[in-house]
Every structure is written in structure tokens, then in C-alpha cells.
Amino acid sequence: MKFLFDRVMIVGVGQIGSSIGMALMKKKLAREVIGLGRSTKNLQEAQKRGAIQKYVTLGATVLSRCGSLKDASENDLIILATPVQSISDYLKMLSARVLVMDVGSTKGGILKIANQRKLRFVGAHPMAGTEKSGVQGGNPDLFQDRFCFLSPSHYCKKSDQKRIQELWKKLGCQFAVIEPGLHDRMVGTTSHLPHVVAYSLMSAVMRMSLSVNQLKEFKDYFASLKGMTRIAASSPEMWHDIFLDNREYLLMATDLFEEELKKIRHFILKKDSQGLLQALRRSQKSRFQIFGHPQ
Template sequence: MKIGIIGLGLMGGSLALDLTRLGYEVIGVSRQLSTCNIAFDRAIVSRASVDLEILAQTDLIFICTPIASILPTLERLIKYLPPHVVITDVGSVKGSIVPQATELWSNFVGSHPMAGTANQGIEAVESNLFKNAPCVITPLENTPEKNVEIVKKIWQEVGCKIYMSSPETHDRAVAWISHLPVMISANLINSCVNHENQEVVNLAKNLASSGFKDTSRVGGGNPELGLMMAQYNKAQLLNSLKEYQQNLSSIIEDIEQEKWSILEDILNKTQQERPNFLC
């Protein structure tokens, strides 16, 4: 099987590296010729080009671009392909992508591996990035089962744990455990920086340790990615933000009214439940 990968950054490049080591012929496409050259020189891919036409003879293609580029890339790509080619993506939003992508290409299968690091680009590529990572596959009712199985098999080969979901349910779940945390974390940093007392801000910067480091990590990540989460998963992110806001208001009220037993119950519950959300 010949596999094409569009986008040779952290996600696409790491996937290409693992698949190449598994013996697949992997053909990469990047906007930058320098990235193509690095990917080839490091044996991440068998061949690489800035031209999508190089993927004409592939059997399966992964679109590993930012969310905003998935559909435009697909539109440019399909004119080069025979009808049997299966196409998937790695985007963190599915509801605004999968139906339109399937209209463009009936052999499209949405997928989303939950993996990554804070680093970006071809230099950040690492092997086994997807080992033991969850990967959600989001077919529509009319998605051919054989295509789902092809995509599932490849993700399993690089170590992913597979979950099946509709695009809508995926987006609701990801809003809670991925997109909402980015906004909360970003707001934590923003609130600290904009505090009215600069002396407090300066001291806070010097005192910040593991607690702040852990809770601020995702808010200090790639701004482009955070913005696209909000743009492309707007409805579900807003729903989770509003529900979070209601819960936070309840906690504020508990503290104001010194309802310590209620607050203790919440903290006990969160201590017990947190491990259930960790893969």
C-alpha cells in the first residue's frame, strides 16, 4: 500500500516516520521545499514534493494540515486521484469537516488521533508519537465500512486505541476535554497578566511553579490552533463554556456563603474522578 501524507509537521511527519519504519511506501507533500528535503534526508518519507500531483498513485492519504486547510486541500487534491483512493484527516473538529469532505469525496473517512507535543514543524517529529494514544474515527451513515476498516487498521498499526463516534458526539466530547481547557488555561494567563497591581503580577511570575505550569500549559500553546478550535467548533465550545461558567458560579457562591462541606464534597469527587479521564 502506498500512503500519502499532506503536511509534514509534528503530526504528519511523525505518522510518516512510523509508517515508513513499518515498511510502507510513504509519499509526503509540504508547502515548503526545505521541509520536503529534510523529510527525505531523514528517511521520514520515500519521496516528497510541494506538488499534490505526486499523490496520484497512492491508496490512502492523510491530510495533516491545520483545520482551516483541510477542505481547501481536499478540493485541490481530488482532481489528481483515481476514485478508489481513501482519504482521511487528523483534525480536532469533525462536524464542520466530515459532511462537506464526504460530499467532495465519497471515500473520505474522518479521524482524530489525540496525540501531540508543544513543539511544531518537521524538526519536532518523533517516533511512536501515537503509541497508546486514543484515535476517534467518525464515519457518516453512508461511509463505506471497508474504508473505515482501512483507516482503522493503519491507526492501530502505529499504536492507537480506536474509538468510533459520530462527528457531532466527537465535537461535544472534545469541546470538554480539549477545546474548553485551552480557553480556561488561556484565560488564567490573561487574567494574571492583566491584574491591576503590577507588583502582584511580578511576584506571581517569580513564585509560579508546578501548579501554574500544569494548568497554563495548553493556554500557552499554538495561538492559531486555539483560534481554529473556537472558529470550527464554536457551538459546542460555547455550550461547554457556559456550563463551566454556571458550575464556577456555584463554587463562588459556596465560598462566599462558607458552604465548606459542599466544597469539600466537590473536591473529593474531582479527586476520585480525575483518573477516569486520564488515558
């Protein structure tokens, strides 16, 4: 059997990392799938769930962790599925001869390091994550009918890019190659800002002098709140890194959101019925233009 890769070494077996591992195993895309991480318990759980075949527990320092990857060959693939800051740390240490792919939510800073180090690197961002986190959220079909952005380094061979593209196709994704800055501006507005809003909304609700017990009693009737704050159940540690790494575009987006919120507040405060209705209709029209009318 001809495999797409000989060995795939997945650093970080959370939801995305374990889902990739499960899909690789299910579709037989690699001869061997190895998980690497700092928690032996998490790695054992990933192995039990069929995300990896074997595992290596990493040391406390990035240098020692990269030492665990030194045996990777040109036909292998290293997947960095860690928080964004850790991805940058790994890229500063990894060998330039090995093909590397990350699955982080930002690309500008990561590609800058990859190009400086002349790495065979493709930045990937599968738009497939959910509010679930950890290996318990792993799903071999997570990427089916989803979309993935790809940003190759200047030193990534065409053959490497084709293999990475083929990987995502076999995982079920459509893909597009995108410039890192455009990617970060786009997801800063369409993904990162909504997470800021969801976390902030949940905090605001808890400050409205309503007890947790009062809210829990009627939680089944709060469909709007539940829907809008679903992503506030996501990993705070992961989003902490994303917010700080993409702060330039995220701050631009939050400033614009704050302006729009102030407009709505002003119309309500002044009982400006016409202004309020126009603002709401404008937003509704924009929503329909992008996502279409509800079925």
C-alpha cells in the same frame, strides 16, 4: 514485502503529520512516504528527521495544491494533517477515487463536506498531541498506547475502513468508530474547553500586576500554574481554527464553565464556607469518578 499502502502522501508535516510519517517508515507500512507543504525548509527538516522520503512544495492556492495530489492512485492514502480550515478546503477539491484521511480535532463540518462530495474518507482524531508543535515535535512512538476516534464517510468502503483501522493499530493506537456530532461534543468539553481555560488563565496571570521577571524568578515553584497552562504553549494558529470550527459545542461548554466559576466566586465573596466546601468536594468526587484516586 506487502505494504499496507503503496504511497502515503502527508499534507502538512507538523507534529502529528511528521510523527505519522516517522512511524510509517519505522514500521514499513508504505512503499513510499511523501510530504507536501508550503515551506521547503520545513519539508527538508522532515526529510532530515526521517518523517518522509521525498517532498513536494505546494503552491499558494488550494487548487494548485490539489493539483500536486492528482497522481494519487486507489492504493495510495492522502493524509490531511493541516489546520482544520485547510482540511475543509482540500476536501472540496480532491478526487472521489482516492482514499483520504484527516487527523483534525473536529469532525462534524469535515464529514459534512466529505459526504456531500461522496469521498472515500475517514476522519481520524488521534488523542496524542502535546504542547509541542512543528516537525521538531515529531516522534515515531507518539501514538503508542494512545487512542484514536474514527468517523468514516457514508461512501467509504468497508475495506477502506479496515485498512485505516489496521493502520492505527500498527501505529500503537486503540480506536473507536464514533458519530461526528458526538465526537465534537465530547472533545469540545474534554479537550477544547481545557485549552480555552489554559490560554485564559495565562492571560489572567499576566494581568495581576506581576512582572515577567518576577514570575520567571520563582517559576520553578509554580507547579500548579505550570501544569494547568502547559497546553497554552500549543500552536495558537491551530487552536484558533479548532475553536471557531467547534464553536457550537465549545460555547456550550464555556457557558457552563463560566457558571461554575461564578458559583465559586460567589461563595468566596460571601464567605460562604459551607457552600464553597460542598462545591469543591463535588468537583473532587467527579474527578475521582472519572480518573480514580491518586496513587
